[in-house]
Amino acid sequence: MKKIIALVLISVVIFCMAGCDEPSANIIYAEFENAPSNLDPQTAEDFADLMVIRNTYEGLTRKDGEGKTVLACAQSYAVSGGGLAYTFTLKDNLKWNDGTPLTAADFEFAIKRAKAPETKSPFSYMISDIVNCTAKDNKTLTITLSTVDCDILELLSYSICMPCNKEFFEKSKGKYGLSPDYLLSNGSFYIKKWVITGEFAMRMIKNKEYVGDFNSKYDAVFFNLSTQSDRPERINKEYLDFGFCDDYVPSSEYKNVEALTFADSTLYALVLNDNKILSLPAARKAVTLSVDRDEIIAQLPVKYNISNKYLPLSVVEKNQNICAGLKQITAPDYQPDAASSAILDLLKQKENKGLSFSGDTIIYMKDGNTKAMANAVAKSLQKSISAYVNIEEIAKQSDFNAKISNKDYDFAIMEFDSKNGSIFEYLNMFSKLKLPNFDKKLAILSAAKTYDEKAKALTDCINTIKNSNRVLPICSTGHTLLYNKKHKMPKTAYDNGCMDFALVK
Numbered sequence: 001m002k003k004i005i006a007l008v009l010i011s012v013v014i015f016c017m018a019g020c021d022e023p024s025a026n027i028i029y030a031e032f033e034n035a036p037s038n039l040d041p042q043t044a045e046d047f048a049d050l051m052v053i054r055n056t057y058e059g060l061t062r063k064d065g066e067g068k069t070v071l072a073c074a075q076s077y078a079v080s081g082g083g084l085a086y087t088f089t090l091k092d093n094l095k096w097n098d099g100t101p102l103t104a105a106d107f108e109f110a111i112k113r114a115k116a117p118e119t120k121s122p123f124s125y126m127i128s129d130i131v132n133c134t135a136k137d138n139k140t141l142t143i144t145l146s147t148v149d150c151d152i153l154e155l156l157s158y159s160i161c162m163p164c165n166k167e168f169f170e171k172s173k174g175k176y177g178l179s180p181d182y183l184l185s186n187g188s189f190y191i192k193k194w195v196i197t198g199e200f201a202m203r204m205i206k207n208k209e210y211v212g213d214f215n216s217k218y219d220a221v222f223f224n225l226s227t228q229s230d231r232p233e234r235i236n237k238e239y240l241d242f243g244f245c246d247d248y249v250p251s252s253e254y255k256n257v258e259a260l261t262f263a264d265s266t267l268y269a270l271v272l273n274d275n276k277i278l279s280l281p282a283a284r285k286a287v288t289l290s291v292d293r294d295e296i297i298a299q300l301p302v303k304y305n306i307s308n309k310y311l312p313l314s315v316v317e318k319n320q321n322i323c324a325g326l327k328q329i330t331a332p333d334y335q336p337d338a339a340s341s342a343i344l345d346l347l348k349q350k351e352n353k354g355l356s357f358s359g360d361t362i363i364y365m366k367d368g369n370t371k372a373m374a375n376a377v378a379k380s381l382q383k384s385i386s387a388y389v390n391i392e393e394i395a396k397q398s399d400f401n402a403k404i405s406n407k408d409y410d411f412a413i414m415e416f417d418s419k420n421g422s423i424f425e426y427l428n429m430f431s432k433l434k435l436p437n438f439d440k441k442l443a444i445l446s447a448a449k450t451y452d453e454k455a456k457a458l459t460d461c462i463n464t465i466k467n468s469n470r471v472l473p474i475c476s477t478g479h480t481l482l483y484n485k486k487h488k489m490p491k492t493a494y495d496n497g498c499m500d501f502a503l504v505k
Contacts, residue, residue: 026217026218026219026220027218027219027220027221027222028218028220028221028222028241028242028487028501028504029221029222029224029239029240029241029242030221030222030223030240030241030242030243030499030501031223031224031225031226031231031240031242031243031244032048032051032200032223032224032225032226033048033225033227033244034046034047034048034225034397035048035196035200035225036048036049036051036052036202037049037178037196037398038177038178039052039053039056039177039178039183039191040176040177040178041053041057041110041159041160041161041162041164041177042110042113042114042119042121042159042160042162042164043119043120043121043122043177044159044177045122045123046397047417047498050159050498051498051499052191052202052204053159053162054159054187054498054499054500055187055188055189055204055221055499055500055501055502056183056185056187056188056189056190056191056204056207057159057162057163057185057186057187058072058073058162058186058187058188058210058212058214059072059073059107059156059157059158059161059162059163060072060073060074060077060088060090060107060141060156060157060161061074061153061154061156061157062157062212062214063157063492063500064492064503065489065490065492065493065503066490066492067490067492069153069154069157070213072157072212072213072214073090073091073094073102073107073163073186073212074088074089074090074091075089075090075091075092076088076089077089081144082148083145083148084144084145084146084147084148085142085143085144085145086142086143086145086152087140087141087142087143088104088107088140088141088142088143089139089140090102090103090104090138090139090140090141091211091212092139092211093211094186094211095186095209095211096165096168096184096185096186096209097184097185097186097190097207097208097209097210098184098209099209100165100168100184101138102163102165102186103135103138103139104135104136104137104138104139104140104141105135105138105166106163106164106165106166107133107135107141107161107163108133108134108135108141109163109164109165109166109169110161110162110163110164111127111130111133111143111161112133113164113169114127114160114161115127115130121160122428123158123159123160123424123425123428124160125424125428125442125443125446126155126158126160126422126424126425126446127155127160127161128443128446128447129145129146129147129149129152129446129447130143130144130145130146131144131145131146132144143156147447147449148449149449150449158422162186163186164176165184168182168184179196180193180194180196185207186207186209186210187207187210187214187502188206188207188210188212188214188215188216188500188501188502189204189205189206189207189216189220189221189501189502190204190205190207191203191204191205192204192205192220199225200223200224200225201222201223201224201225202222202223202224203220203221203222203223204220204221204222204223204501205219205220206218206219206220214500214502214503215502216501216502216504217504217505218501218504221501226243229247231243231244231245231482232245232248232251232254232257232482233254235254235256235257235482235483235484236253236254236255236256236257236484237256238256238484238486240484241483241484241487242481242482242483242487242499243481243482243483244479244480244481244482245480245482246301246303246477246478246479246480247301247302247303248480248482256484256485256486257482257483257484257485258482258483258484258485258487259480259481259482260480260481260482260483260491260494261478261479261480261481262314262478262479262480262481262494263312263313263314263317263478264305264307264312264313264314264476264477264478265312265313265314265315265417265418265476265477265478265479266312266415266416266417266418266476266477266478266479267307267310267311267312267415267416267417267473267475267476268304268307268370268373268413268414268415268416268473268474268475268476268477269413269414269416269471269472269473269474270287270291270362270377270411270412270413270471270472270474271404271409271411271412271413271414271433271470271471271472272284272287272288272410272411272469272470272471272472273407273409273410273411273412273470274407274470275407275410276355276360276410277352277355277356277357277360278360278410280346280352280355281469282342282346283343283346283355284468284469284470285332285342285469286339286340286342286343286346286385287339287381287385287387287469287472288331288332288469288472289332289333289334289335289336289338289339289342289384290334290336290339290380290381290383290384290385290387291334291377291380291381291384291472291474292334292336292376292380292383292384293306293307293308293334293474293475294306294334295376295379295380296372296373296376296377296380296474296475297475299372299373299375299376300369300372300373300475301369303477303478303480304369304475304476304477305475305476305477306474306475307473307474307475307476308330308331308332308333308473309328309329309330309331309473310329310331310462310465310466310471310473311323311326311423311426311462312416312417312418312426312476313476313478314418314478315418315422315423315426318418319423321451322423322451322454322455322458323455323458324451324455326455326458326459326462327459329459329462329463329466331466331471331472331473332472334380336383336384336385339384339385340384340385340386343385343386343387356387357381357385357387357388357389358388359390360387360389360390360410360411361389361390361391361392361409361410361411362374362377362378362389362390362391362392362410362411362412362413363391363392363393363394363400363403363409363411363412363413364391364392364393364394364412364413365393365394365397365400365413365415366393366394366395370413370415371391371393373413373474373475374391374413375391377411377413377474378390378391389410389411400412401432404432404433405432407434413474416429416430417429423445423458424442424445424446427442427445427461428442430442430465430471433470433471435464435465435468435470435471436464436468437464438461438464438465438468441457441460441461441464442461444457444460445457445458445460445461481494481499487504487505488504488505489503489504489505490503
């Protein structure tokens with residue numbers, strides 16, 4: 001009875017959301033697990049943000065239904081200067097959703113803004129090879145590289161390279177992409193409504209000013225926020241079109257549900273600070289030998305897999321040319337006797353007198369599964385090295401990120417997600433931990449050109465993470481996207497978490 005009432009209420013909410021200017025018969029209804037909060041392409045980094053940006057912006061290039069990089073805002077390009085200069089000619093009649101002409105200057109401003117240190121773009125390292133970007137006229141843009149980069153066309157399809165109108169940006173006075181009043185789109189959709197305070201809701205409406213090759217069949221996409229367990233039932237009954245459900249179990253009951261399951265893309269790891277007793281490398285090493293992954297995985301749903309590797313499977317699969325030359329690097333296995341012996345020897349030393357784990361805490365984001373991980377880790381530490389630690393739930397992602405950035409923690413259960421499968425984007429998340437020499441190693445990887453060079457640099461990055469004894473992989477999980485079978489779409493419409501609704505048929 002409760003489920004029936006819930007389904008009726010959802011139907012009422014959906015009906016009420018449809019305004020008279022948006023035909024309800026041609027709308028996709030989808031759900032987020034987390035609400036988007038930053039729709040500025042040059043600074044966004046969270047999954048929900050990148051999902052919306054993929055649908056509301058279009059770059060010089062874009063991924064098509066086969067996963068190939070194709071021209072988008074650009075109608076053609078020429079390469080000169082020994083492969084160091086790319087000159088793009090834009091399509092005719094490009095416009096922003098408010099009717100303002102979109103010009104080459106919008107791409108020049110966006111890329112220069114992304115590279116500027118004051119922007120603090122989380123993915124600025126990805127465009128470090130771009131040394132100059134110049135708009136010759138409204139339709140001509142030249143991008144100059146420091147070294148030949150065979151991946152430049154794909155890179156230009158990423159969020160960080162989306163156009164930005166300088167005049168509109170300056171009028172926003174620091175609120176660009178952060179407020180419903182300061183949004184501008186040039187993609188297949190634009191944001192008609194974005195409720196930030198109170199109960200989240202978002203409407204993406206088909207952009208009538210869009211003149212590209214990715215016109216949506218649908219007039220709108222309505223998002224709401226929910227973690228309800230009855231998502232497969234609602235999709236089956238067409239109360240919902242798209243949603244994630246990683247615990248989904250196929251059943252004849254759900255005859256109208258299609259499931260796309262993707263390789264492990266999220267790594268969960270125990271992260272150690274280097275303060276107090278953890279300032280001692282030997283103490284951190286002992287902790288990494290103290291965690292029983294088998295015991296932890298026993299407390300989690302079947303979607304989680306034990307992992308002692310630093311790269312998720314999805315990253316490895318998407319970067320086979322690089323990872324084929326990668327030396328397998330694994331984290332330490334569970335060795336409680338060695339851990340106990342190491343801690344006892346450490347604390348016997350005169351210079352370490354008074355050091356202990358007393359009062360230390362494991363922080364984790366508000367989620368039942370990460371809480372189970374934190375509890376199991378705490379029990380492992382108590383059992384292996386007699387370390388009694390607390391656990392603390394953090395409700396907001398922004399608060400959690402601030403604690404990590406300010407090194408205001410002892411231990412943390414962290415997610416490292418590959419998002420679009422980029423090795424550079426994935427490894428950049430480890431920069432938040434401020435590991436010694438890691439950023440230098442990452443810069444070398446970013447600058448590497450041949451696959452052999454990249455494989456060697458990637459090995460150095462992973463070894464730097466491992467040797468710090470501050471990151472211990474615990475488990476990994478993939479994602480399962482559910483949708484109603486009335487929709488037709490290529491698998492590549494969902495690219496490691498970012499759905500392109502213009503590809504849905």
